[in-house]
Amino acid sequence: xxxxxxxxxxxxxxxxxxxxxxxxxxxxxxxxxxxxxxxxxxxxxxxxxxxxxxxxxxxxxxxxxxxxxxxxxxxxxxxxxxxxxxxxxxxxxxxxxxxxxxxxxxxxxxxxxxxxxxxxxxxxxxxxxxxxxxxxxxxxxxxxxxxxxxxxxxxxxxxxxxxxxxxxxxxxxxxxxxxxxxxxxxxxxxxxxxxxxxxxxxxxxxxxxxxxxxxxxxxxxxxxxxxxxxxxxxxxxxxxxxxxxxxxxxxxxxxxxxxxxxxxxxxxxxxxxxxxxxxxxxxxxxxxxxxxxxxxxxxxxxxxxxxxxxxxxxxxxxxxxxxxxxxxxxxxxxxxxxxxxxxxxxxxxxxxxxxxxxxxxxxxxxxxxxxxxxxxxxxxxxxxxxxxxxxxxxxxxxxxxxxxxxxxxxxxxxxxxxxxxxxxxxxxxxxxxxxxxxxxxxxxxxxxxxxxxxxxxxxxxxxxxxxxxxxxxxxxxxxxxxxxxxxxxxxxxxxxxxxxxxxxxxxxxxxxxxxxxxxxxxxxxxxxxxxxxxxxxxxxxxxxxxxxxxxxxxxxxxxxxxxxxxxxxxxxxxxxxxxxxxxxxxxxxxxxxxxxxxxxxxxxxxxxxxxxxxxxxxxxxxxxxxxxxxxxxxxxxxxxxxxxxxxxxxxxxxxxxxxxxxxxxxxxxxxxxxxxxxxxxxxxxxxxxxxxxxxxxxxxxxxxxxxxxxxxxxxxxxxxxxxxxxxxxxxxxxxxxxxxxxxxxxxxxxxxxxxxxxxxxxxxxxxxxxxxxxxxxxxxxxxxxxxxxxxxx
Amino acid sequence: xxxxxxxxxxxxxxxxxxxxxxxxxxxxxxxxxxxxxxxxxxxxxxxxxxxxxxxxxxxxxxxxxxxxxxxxxxxxxxxxxxxxxxxxxxxxxxxxxxxxxxxxxxxxxxxxxxxxxxxxxxxxxxxxxxxxxxxxxxxxxxxxxxxxxxxxxxxxxxxxxxxx
Numbered sequence: 001x002x003x004x005x006x007x008x009x010x011x012x013x014x015x016x017x018x019x020x021x022x023x024x025x026x027x028x029x030x031x032x033x034x035x036x037x038x039x040x041x042x043x044x045x046x047x048x049x050x051x052x053x054x055x056x057x058x059x060x061x062x063x064x065x066x067x068x069x070x071x072x073x074x075x076x077x078x079x080x081x082x083x084x085x086x087x088x089x090x091x092x093x094x095x096x097x098x099x100x101x102x103x104x105x106x107x108x109x110x111x112x113x114x115x116x117x118x119x120x121x122x123x124x125x126x127x128x129x130x131x132x133x134x135x136x137x138x139x140x141x142x143x144x145x146x147x148x149x150x151x152x153x154x155x156x157x158x159x160x161x162x163x164x165x166x167x168x169x170x171x172x173x174x175x176x177x178x179x180x181x182x183x184x185x186x187x188x189x190x191x192x193x194x195x196x197x198x199x200x201x202x203x204x205x206x207x208x209x210x211x212x213x214x215x216x217x218x219x220x221x222x223x224x225x226x227x228x229x230x231x232x233x234x235x236x237x238x239x240x241x242x243x244x245x246x247x248x249x250x251x252x253x254x255x256x257x258x259x260x261x262x263x264x265x266x267x268x269x270x271x272x273x274x275x276x277x278x279x280x281x282x283x284x285x286x287x288x289x290x291x292x293x294x295x296x297x298x299x300x301x302x303x304x305x306x307x308x309x310x311x312x313x314x315x316x317x318x319x320x321x322x323x324x325x326x327x328x329x330x331x332x333x334x335x336x337x338x339x340x341x342x343x344x345x346x347x348x349x350x351x352x353x354x355x356x357x358x359x360x361x362x363x364x365x366x367x368x369x370x371x372x373x374x375x376x377x378x379x380x381x382x383x384x385x386x387x388x389x390x391x392x393x394x395x396x397x398x399x400x401x402x403x404x405x406x407x408x409x410x411x412x413x414x415x416x417x418x419x420x421x422x423x424x425x426x427x428x429x430x431x432x433x434x435x436x437x438x439x440x441x442x443x444x445x446x447x448x449x450x451x452x453x454x455x456x457x458x459x460x461x462x463x464x465x466x467x468x469x470x471x472x473x474x475x476x477x478x479x480x481x482x483x484x485x486x487x488x489x490x491x492x493x494x495x496x497x498x499x500x501x502x503x504x505x506x507x508x509x510x511x512x513x514x515x516x517x518x519x520x521x522x523x524x525x526x527x528x529x530x531x532x533x534x535x536x537x538x539x540x541x542x543x544x545x546x547x548x549x550x551x552x553x554x555x556x557x558x559x560x561x562x563x564x565x566x567x568x569x570x571x572x573x574x575x576x577x578x579x580x581x582x583x584x585x586x587x588x589x590x591x592x593x594x595x596x597x598x599x600x601x602x603x604x605x606x607x608x609x610x611x612x613x614x615x616x617x618x619x620x621x622x623x624x625x626x627x628x629x630x631x632x633x634x635x636x637x638x639x640x641x642x643x644x645x646x647x648x649x650x651x652x653x654x655x656x657x658x659x660x661x662x663x664x665x666x667x668x669x670x671x672x673x674x675x676x677x678x679x680x681x682x683x684x685x686x687x688x689x690x691x692x693x694x695x696x697x698x699x700x701x702x703x704x705x706x707x708x709x710x711x712x713x714x715x716x717x718x719x720x721x722x723x724x725x726x727x728x729x730x731x732x733x734x735x736x737x738x739x740x741x742x743x744x745x746x747x748x749x750x751x752x753x754x755x756x757x758x759x760x761x762x763x764x765x766x767x768x769x770x771x772x773x774x775x776x777x778x779x780x781x782x783x784x785x786x787x788x789x790x791x792x793x
Numbered sequence: 794x795x796x797x798x799x800x801x802x803x804x805x806x807x808x809x810x811x812x813x814x815x816x817x818x819x820x821x822x823x824x825x826x827x828x829x830x831x832x833x834x835x836x837x838x839x840x841x842x843x844x845x846x847x848x849x850x851x852x853x854x855x856x857x858x859x860x861x862x863x864x865x866x867x868x869x870x871x872x873x874x875x876x877x878x879x880x881x882x883x884x885x886x887x888x889x890x891x892x893x894x895x896x897x898x899x900x901x902x903x904x905x906x907x908x909x910x911x912x913x914x915x916x917x918x919x920x921x922x923x924x925x926x927x928x929x930x931x932x933x934x935x936x937x938x939x940x941x942x943x944x945x946x947x948x949x950x951x952x953x954x955x956x957x
Contacts, residue, residue, distance in 0.1 A: 174855035179864040190860035191842060 013079040018086065030072040030083055031059055041085050042094060042123045044101070044208045045160040046073035049265055050169060056101070056160045058123065060093035061085045069093035091127070098128035101158050104139045104183070105209070112156065114210030117223035120158065141186060147194030148718035149201055149269055151218045157211040159185050163203035170266050171197030172388075172399055172419030187211070196720050198392045198703060201272040205255060205265070216276055216715040217253040221245070226252055229630040232617050233271035234325055234521040234610040235710055237488075238371055238393045239619030240267045244275070244611060244630040251275040251611055251630065261372050262619070268392035269719075270703060270710060275611065277712035284593040284606040285635030295598060300636065304643075306603045308650045310585035311341060314558035319345035319551040322531060322562035323569060324520025325707050326640070327615025328624075329664040331522070332529035332537060333644035334562055339536065340653045344545025345556060347533050348526040349491075350569045351519050351701070351773070353783050355547045357497035358534045360684055364527040366677040367620035368515030369483065375400040378479035379407040379423075379512070381472060383433070383503055385487020386416040389703035389721070391517050394620075395419075407475040411436060412489070413698050414770065415763040424472050427765050430698055430785050434495055434689040437502035439469040444509035447477065453505065455685030463689070476510035483513040489700055491519050492571060492773075494785040498686040505683065514679045517620055519701065521610075525618035528672045538672035549783075555579035562589040562640060563607070565708050567596045573779040574752050589640050592708055606637040609709060613639035614661045616668075622677040626665065695737065697749060698768045699784035705774025725777055726759035727790075728770040734760060736767075737790045744793035747771065747781065754780040755793050800847035805831045809851060822854040825862050829869055838878065838917075839870040867922060875910045875917035877956050880935040884924040887931035895932045895944050902953065916953070 012023040017030070017039050024033035029052070034041050045056035054074035061072045064082035069090060072083070084090055102124065109115040141154040161178060164187065168174045175195045179186045189195065195203075203212050226245040233240040233254075240263035245253045254275050256267040287303030288295050311318060320338045322331060326348070335346045349355075367374075374380075374397035388395040399420035402408050407423035410416075415427045426436055442460045445452055452460075476482045484507040486500065493499055507514035518524070530537035533545040546554065552566075552575045559580060566576035580586050580600035588601045591609040598604075607613075612633040616626045633639065641661045648656025658664050704716040705723045716722065727745050734740040745758045747769060756777045764770050769790060771778050778784075798806070808831040812824040825848065832844050840863055849859040863869045867880070879899060883892045896907065899918060903911050908920035927933045930942025934949075941952055 174857045177855075177857035177861040179860060181865045190857065190864070 013077055013081075015077050015079070015081040015083065017083045024077040027076055030061060030063075030070075030075050030077055030081075033077055034072060034083075034085060039085060041072045042127045043073060044119065044123070044158060045162060047162050047165075047206055050162060050165040050206070053161050053165065056158065057097045058094065058101070058127075060090060060097060062087045062090040062093075094127045095129045098124055099132055099134070102128070102132055103134045104155075105158060106138065106155055112153070112210040113151070113213040113218050114156075114207075115222070118210060119208035139183065144188050144192060145194070146189060147196070147200070148715045149215055149273060150195065150204060151213045151215040153211055153213070154187065156209045157187050158209055159187060160208060161187070162206040162208065163187065163212055166203050166206050167195065167197060167200065170199045170202050170396060171195075172199075172396075173197060175200075176203075194720065198269055198389060198721065199266060199396065201269045202256075202266050214253055214272075216273060221247040221252045230257055230627065231611065231630055232521075232625045232627045233267060234617065235270050235274055235706060236268075236391045236393075236521060237367075237518050237523065237620040238262060238391050239521065239617050239623065239625050240271050240393055241625075242267060242271060246631045249631050249634075251278050261370060262623075263393050266393065266396065270392070270706075270716065273716050274710045274713045276714050276716070277709035278591075278609050278611050280592070280712040280714075282592045282594060282712060283634055283637075284590060284604055285637065287606060287636060288593070288604040290602050295604075300638070303603055303605060304647060304650055307587045307605070307647060310558055310587060310602060311560070311651070314556075314584055315341050315343070317557040318343035318560070319546060319556035319558070320560040320562070321346075321350065321548060321551065321564055321566070321570075322348045322526065323350060323564040323707060324348050324518070324523035324526055325610075326522060326526060326563050327610070327613065327661075328522060328525035328529050328618060328668055329615050329661045330562060330640045330644065331526035331531040332664060332668045333641055333648070334560065335530045335536070336655075337644055337648055337651070337653070338560065339530075339542065340648070341651065344543050345533055345547075345551045346531055346545065347548035347551065348520075348523065348531040349548045350564060350566075351492050351571055352496065352547075353492060353549055353571045353785070354494055354496040355549065357500060357681075357684060358532070358547065361497070361500055361681055362677075362679050363532070363535055363539045363675070364524040364618075364622075364677055365486070365516035365518045366524055366622050366679060367485070367517060368513045368677075368679050370621045371397060371619070374398050374483075375404075377401045377406050377481050377483055379409070379475045379482035381409045381411065381476060381482075381484045381506075381512075383411045383437070383484070383486050383499060384490025384493060385410070385412070385485065385517060386414070386489055386700060387487060387517065388416065388418055390488040390519075390701065391620075394517055407479070409472050409475065413765045413768050414700060417763075423475060424468055426468060427763075429765050429767050430493055430696065431495075431690045431693050433493065434498045434502060434686065435463050436469065437499065437506060438689055439463045439465045440473050441502055441506050441509065443470050443473040444477070444506060447473065448509060450509065453683045453685065456505075459686065459689055473506075473510060476506075476512050479512075482510065483507075483515060484510075486516045488517055488519040492699060492701075492784055494783075495686075495690055497684075498689065500681070501684055501686055504679070504681055508680075515620075516679065520707070522617045524620070524622060524677070525616060525624075528618065528675065529668050537668060538675050540671070549575075552576045552579040555582055557583060558585035558587075559583055560587050560589070561601075563591070563609075563708065565590075565592075565594060565597070567594075567779040568705070568711065568774050569707070572783045574782050577779075589643060590708075591637065592712065605643055606633075606635065607640035607643055608633045608637050612637060613641065615639075615641070616665050624669070694787050695733070695767050695769060695790065696786060697747065697781065697784055697788045698764070698770050699773045699778065700770065702772045702774055705772065711774065723772060723775050724759070725756060725775050727754075727756045727777065728759040728761040728764060729768065729790075730762050730764045730766065731760050732766055733764070733768065734758070739790055739792050742792040746791050746793050747788050748791070749782050749786060749788045752781050795843070797847045797850050800843055801832060801851060802835050805835050806851070809848075813852075821852050822858065825852060825854065825859060826866070828852060829859070829863055833869060838874050838876070839872060841871075867919060870917075873910075875914050877915060877937050878917050878919055879953075880919045880922040880925065882922050882925045882927070882931065882933050882935075884922075886924070886928040887933060890931035892932040895934065895949065898946050898949060899953070902949070915956075
């Protein structure tokens, strides 16, 4: 059975619930009509987002003319139906069910983590009898270890099966099941193993009892001790809405906030558990300056004076880098400050190496549709995307589309584990992406016999077209609603500009939308705010400067870094760290301090992570989502927008008198108001399609290594998706390189060398060697997607 | 690594194929009960994790769903058991007709309790069997799939002694 059906006006029936006449859609259930009319019927197994199971029987109601009570969640409405949800008859039925449910449930709420926010507790109070007649022994069930994220206390389980259905629906794999029968029924995995879905934490929210609770925050606080504050998740470009629960100025846990347009009622495990990073020991709590090579804590005034001095002394050669996870306000103020000082080099595109189409490509790379619209696609081609790990919520939306028959297609270098049917896929060497896209363009051009764009003819003449290319184009063309999407992994490609041109052309030719699922929480906001070297706020013309890669290739004398850890985040960690070490002055605005940072920096300013500052994230769909601080900043930490504003004043610059981040936002909004997010670009013929260039080092952005907060979230780092410090390739490549059977191998790229454990991974394309970014290994290597040599250690 | 073909014999696979033809192509999991039955028989009366995984893979359904079926039905065993399985109905009608003394008699005769297997590996007495739909003939038992009704000690002796 499906969830709530679509409502058509001509398909309504008249019913009455508790004497209130109303209309309900034919085929919908009594509980749908009651919920719409705000008449509450107690329930455990029913959940508006899940398939109907009708196994808890808590929602029994009386229907006039029917001799027995009926479950409201599984009884379709019928014309003239008269329902009574709280008649003596219905109440007696509900009390009976409640008494049965409590037969085996322990009555020790004070020692249960769910106590105080428990549906069973609430419903037992509201709809149960005051006394139980059951005097026999209760059963106990052994707890299971299902991983570092979810704590189990299975004796408390009432077998509503919401978790089973959630994992199947949202997680995509049936990882949980109901074993045994009758009074011996157990919910579990049968064979002890962890639940590995990247959306697994959602079972905690749907569990109506204390059987499944969040392991990291277990017994940390009672529901009434916490203050719930609204926020926006800051780890991917979807911008899931969250509620952050605070106790004693500390984030205790994060749960989803309902937003039908974005995350429905779900969030990814990354958004749920990343908060642990916010409470990590490596938080910087006071401004620090380096005096004669020694770090000393100091007050804000002294530290800011240092910064003013350092920046003034180097104002002719100043560069600024920030992560794509900064708020729009922070990005705006930082680029404004640097540009007001005469600097031109400012960027947030830390994971990109090909900037050759700056100015021609769209200023902000958006999805080109709403997040919600992903589920109504009929066909989609994803280029360089591990969507399940990059943007779990987008993956969930796309999976719904695929389940409805949408043809989802992939062009990747790694055969990522995708949990929905894939219609066509190409797993190939990254240097072949352009040729594959060109082949698709060739097919599309033949099909609709449109004129070949300038210069393209010569390029596509020789490309080899296969049936897969033809099928991909046919699927895109025949679909009413299709999209070509460049993923977060593709942003690091060496020929991004070529991929972008060809993908855009393919979308135009096949009448598909063209969009991006880019890296970080706020790359669109940062771009709009002017945190790119070729444009100011709202795309305003500026004198061009060096981009995120060039500012280290030809080093600046002084750097301002915001919320970024170059050794992990930058496209060329080696170049970045050596340039920073050589620089005359480096100031870091950062919530965290690391040893590497202490090595190259001169001043460390503790700035607030997203939970401690107000700000705005602009998601992939272009939605501006403003949030307030969830709690007070830790120690001497200050919101970065305030720090930048004060710096502006101290540097005697004009226009830094903002009283709130709201004022900063208003200025950005004013300057970008006329700008429409549009991914179309003028045709620029690529110089060449490249071609196989031998053994290359490829990279991916592991789900729990994407940013400085996630990397410090302990529980996430204990999951199977934690970063793996290996050098991976498939068997054929290992044989070709003569390293098959070796335990450790050495990867050399130019002058850099790393040594690591060899991992044979059949998912990787031929001639590719994977060293994931965000790892210790990758910080010893230069730019990815370049030729390397591999030898036995 | 073992493949499905290593785990499931050719005759089992043939049997599964036979049952798959009886259901619509998009309802392959409907064949899971006969598939598990055939696989269990091949393995001497019980299912290993490996066999259940192989059945899941062969049919193309989630492993967990196969475990759910195998743990739900009492005719599937997941521990080694004897050559002959004795299921004595102890549900209400049979109980009123004296199934308790039938259970006691067999337990004494074989020297095992319900849920146990004789030392020679000949008999397994299944634990607490529910109604087997022969209420008119209680007390009753099912041995290796055959129904025996209106049991008396003599009748039980004849049945069990007649097995090798």
